[in-house]
Amino acid sequence: MTLKGGKDEINLKCNIMKQFKLVRTIRIFQMFNPTMRIWQNLEILKKEATDIIEAICLGEKQSLLEIGTGTGNFAIEAAKHCNKVYAIDVSSAMIAYAKQKAQTAGISNISFFQAGFLSYEHNGFPLDIIVSNLALHHLPDFWKMIALKRIYKLLKNGGIFYLGDVVFHSQLKNMTIKSTIG
Numbered sequence: 001m002t003l004k005g006g007k008d009e010i011n012l013k014c015n016i017m018k019q020f021k022l023v024r025t026i027r028i029f030q031m032f033n034p035t036m037r038i039w040q041n042l043e044i045l046k047k048e049a050t051d052i053i054e055a056i057c058l059g060e061k062q063s064l065l066e067i068g069t070g071t072g073n074f075a076i077e078a079a080k081h082c083n084k085v086y087a088i089d090v091s092s093a094m095i096a097y098a099k100q101k102a103q104t105a106g107i108s109n110i111s112f113f114q115a116g117f118l119s120y121e122h123n124g125f126p127l128d129i130i131v132s133n134l135a136l137h138h139l140p141d142f143w144k145m146i147a148l149k150r151i152y153k154l155l156k157n158g159g160i161f162y163l164g165d166v167v168f169h170s171q172l173k174n175m176t177i178k179s180t181i182g
Contacts, residue, residue, distance in 0.1 A: 049077035052131060056162050058082050062128035065154065067117055068135025072098025072110075078131070079107045086127075090116040117147035126156035133164040 052074065058064065062082045066075045069087035071094060079085045079102070087110055089095050095112045102110050113120065117132075117139060130151050139147055151161055 045073045046077065048133075049074045052133070052162060052164070053078060053081055056129050056131065056160050058129065063125065064129045064131060065120075065122070065127050067120070067130065067132040067151075068138075069098055069112070070094050072101050072112075074131065074133065075110050075112075076102050076105055076107050079110045082128075083109065085110040086113065086122070087111070088113045088115045088120050090114065090119075117150065118143060120150075122154050127154050127159060128156060129160045129162065130155060131162045133162075136163060136165045 058078060058081045060082060063084045063086070064078050064082055065086045065088070066078065067088055069075045069089045070091075072087060075085050075087035075098065087095075087098060089098070089112075092114050095114050099112050102108075102112075115121070117136070132151075136144060136147065155161060
């Protein structure tokens with residue numbers, strides 16, 4: 001039996017992913033074209049948010065942390081599908097803009113914090129899902145491992161970390177990094 005679209009197909013995909021406890025999405029990011037109309041760019045952002053929400057099987061009882069929220073596009077869309085969203089960004093201007101945008105949209109289940117991968121302190125239950133899209137590459141390689149360890153500690157057992165980012169390679173000379181997650 002083949003399911004085409006709809007809630008049954010999404011539920012089937014979510015059940016398969018939960019069985020394997022693996023969410024791996026390879027994305028090719030569509031670059032914004034300055035000749036596009038603003039509404040076309042907004043449609044791309046909304047489609048990307050919807051794709052991520054489906055990939056992580058976001059449910060109404062779940063909590064989610066978005067690292068690098070920027071203007072809050074993903075956090076606002078995610079808040080429509082889950083219990084609680086925590087949205088962080090290192091830029092106070094971005095946090096202020098995202099707060100205003102959420103308020104205008106009538107979204108009240110998002111808490112915004114000015115913080116980053118290395119400075120965010122979560123004061124609550126372990127998180128079901130953490131999403132970071134186009135933010136981790138801003139950290140030097142050494143700090144990326146520290147950030148990933150912190151993310152691991154914030155997640156509940158069996159939680160999901162969704163990472164969408166670009167990858168740059170840098171040489172670490174005369175440095176040994178020993179790590180075990182856990």
